[in-house]
Amino acid sequence: MSETTTTIPPENKRSLLGAVATFLYLIAVSLIILVVWSVWQTRVQTLNQSKGATANLALALSQHASNTILASGTILRNVVREVEKNDVRLTSPHDLHLFLKDTIVDQPMLSNLVVYDAQGKTVANSGSRNSPDATVADRAYFQFHKDSNDRGPHVGGPIVGRLTNEWVMTVSLRLNDPLGGFAGIALASVRVDFFRKYYEKFDIGNFGTILLASDTGELFVRLAQKDVPVGTSIANGPLFNEYRTKGPTGTAMLVARLDNTERLYSYRHLEQYPLIVAVALAKEDIFATWQAQTYQIISITTGLLLLLGMIGFRLVYMITAKDAIEDELRSAKDQLQELNGELETLASLDSLTGLANRRKFDGTLAIEFNRALRNHTSIALIMLDVDCFKQYNDLYGHPAGDECLRQIGRVLREQGPNRATDLPARYGGEEMVILLPDTDRTGAVAIAERIRLAIRELAIVHQANQNGIVTISAGVAACTPQHAEHTAAQLIKAADAALYEAKATGRDRVCSNDVASTSAA
Numbered sequence: 001m002s003e004t005t006t007t008i009p010p011e012n013k014r015s016l017l018g019a020v021a022t023f024l025y026l027i028a029v030s031l032i033i034l035v036v037w038s039v040w041q042t043r044v045q046t047l048n049q050s051k052g053a054t055a056n057l058a059l060a061l062s063q064h065a066s067n068t069i070l071a072s073g074t075i076l077r078n079v080v081r082e083v084e085k086n087d088v089r090l091t092s093p094h095d096l097h098l099f100l101k102d103t104i105v106d107q108p109m110l111s112n113l114v115v116y117d118a119q120g121k122t123v124a125n126s127g128s129r130n131s132p133d134a135t136v137a138d139r140a141y142f143q144f145h146k147d148s149n150d151r152g153p154h155v156g157g158p159i160v161g162r163l164t165n166e167w168v169m170t171v172s173l174r175l176n177d178p179l180g181g182f183a184g185i186a187l188a189s190v191r192v193d194f195f196r197k198y199y200e201k202f203d204i205g206n207f208g209t210i211l212l213a214s215d216t217g218e219l220f221v222r223l224a225q226k227d228v229p230v231g232t233s234i235a236n237g238p239l240f241n242e243y244r245t246k247g248p249t250g251t252a253m254l255v256a257r258l259d260n261t262e263r264l265y266s267y268r269h270l271e272q273y274p275l276i277v278a279v280a281l282a283k284e285d286i287f288a289t290w291q292a293q294t295y296q297i298i299s300i301t302t303g304l305l306l307l308l309g310m311i312g313f314r315l316v317y318m319i320t321a322k323d324a325i326e327d328e329l330r331s332a333k334d335q336l337q338e339l340n341g342e343l344e345t346l347a348s349l350d351s352l353t354g355l356a357n358r359r360k361f362d363g364t365l366a367i368e369f370n371r372a373l374r375n376h377t378s379i380a381l382i383m384l385d386v387d388c389f390k391q392y393n394d395l396y397g398h399p400a401g402d403e404c405l406r407q408i409g410r411v412l413r414e415q416g417p418n419r420a421t422d423l424p425a426r427y428g429g430e431e432m433v434i435l436l437p438d439t440d441r442t443g444a445v446a447i448a449e450r451i452r453l454a455i456r457e458l459a460i461v462h463q464a465n466q467n468g469i470v471t472i473s474a475g476v477a478a479c480t481p482q483h484a485e486h487t488a489a490q491l492i493k494a495a496d497a498a499l500y501e502a503k504a505t506g507r508d509r510v511c512s513n514d515v516a517s518t519s520a521a
């Protein structure tokens with residue numbers, strides 16, 4: 001029977017398991033790399049978007065501050081024009097007050113408009129209160145205009161307005177007398193609160209901040225959770241360090257000293273005025289959504305990795321189990337083959353004598369006869385029969401007869417075959433045969449004679465037989481088969497005829513015969 005099951009050598013099984021483990025490991029590592037990469041990319045994107053948003057807002061707020069100052073400057077220019085039409089010293093304070101009062105209407109950013117003379121004393125203001133003895137000669141903006149011919153607006157502060165008592169940013173212009181000499185200043189007080197209210201409209205998260213400061217570091221506005229007084233100096237803080245080292249615009253992640261919070265700052269120095277605006281989003285706010293998404297992704301990835309691990313274990317288990325089942329099947333098949341072999345042997349054996357049975361003999365005779373026919377070799381057959389066996393049974397009983405046949409069978413097994421192809425068999429009853437392929441008549445007769453003597457040597461007592469012991473008679477036939485001339489049946493017939501002759505001529509002897517002479521007869 002041919003082997004049909006495909007068996008996998010153990011080293012191949014090990015390498016298959018190794019390949020499965022490596023494959024799953026690579027999938028897991030790739031998944032982790034992919035997740036880390038995508039999480040990192042999202043973080044970079046989030047940071048870049050925030051950088052863009054804060055930079056844009058800083059630009060918009062710097063524009064707003066510039067426009068506010070520009071508008072204040074335009075108003076002041078009208079005042080200057082009005083005052084310089086005459087000498088400031090000749091201007092009527094009452095008329096000027098009315099003019100200033102008219103001018104400030106519909107200007108919510110301004111808390112006051114004032115005209116000061118060359119000594120820093122108030123000529124007129126837009127408000128109802130006046131302090132004619134008070135002087136601003138000590139204020140920096142007054143000193144600036146006194147010392148400079150510059151006719152552009154000067155931005156100062158933050159200061160608390162003496163008349164309005166509120167924090168303001170000052171925008172001022174120089175007044176000249178007709179000869180070009182210093183005649184005083186016109187000043188607009190821009191409410192710090194105006195900026196604050198505007199900044200409050202923007203969403204800067206829970207911990208973000210917007211600030212407006214002079215470029216020397218004094219705060220006008222700082223919109224944040226923790227309140228810081230107007231006028232506080234942040235000149236030595238990280239934002240101004242950044243501004244001093246990196247230039248007029250920039251973006252940086254900094255930790256504020258005022259509240260110890262890490263923020264992404266975008267700052268911008270106004271192009272024309274000595275002011276800096278900065279917008280900052282807290283790192284905590286920027287990455288809040290990213291962090292939540294990252295936790296979700298990590299949970300899903302962990303789930304996927306666990307699933308992958310379970311699939312891997314299942315796969316390895318299945319491969320191992322398949323191997324075990326294959327091993328079991330193989331061993332069952334081997335056992336089955338062994339049993340089949342045993343059954344086949346049993347089916348071809350005679351149970352009493354242990355010789356081949358009639359079925360086996362018939363099959364072997366057909367095969368060997370054809371082989372002899374093809375190869376032109378001789379084939380011989382010995383047919384032997386126990387002498388007076390009927391009397392033996394009658395005398396000693398059937399069981400004794402069986403035992404006698406068993407002993408004769410053993411002699412045939414031990415003495416009969418010279419070669420592997422020789423076949424001793426029980427032909428039927430107490431008749432036995434020995435098939436001798438590639439053996440001629442002389443050789444077969446010699447074997448038959450040897451067996452006859454060996455059975456005599458058993459010396460099994462048989463009172464009813466001549467000599468008082470069990471003997472056999474044997475008929476031998478042989479031939480070199482020729483096509484269309486000889487058959488196996490003829491060989492049997494010739495051997496049987498020789499046996500008949502042995503019996504007829506006195507038993508305990510071997511007679512031989514030719515197949516040809518038989519078929520001729």
Ligand SMILES: Nc1nc2c(ncn2[C@@H]2O[C@H](COP(=O)(O)OP(=O)(O)OP(=O)(O)O)[C@@H](O)[C@H]2O)c(=O)[nH]1
Binds near residue numbers: 352385386391429
């Ligand atoms: N005990 C036993 N006897 C068997 C067995 N097979 C055949 N016999 C007996 O063998 C005897 C054969 O007797 P016969 O054929 O008359 O010949 P014989 O008595 O041997 O006389 P010859 O052949 O002329 O010498 C019969 O009595 C069968 O019953 C067997 O398996 N066991």
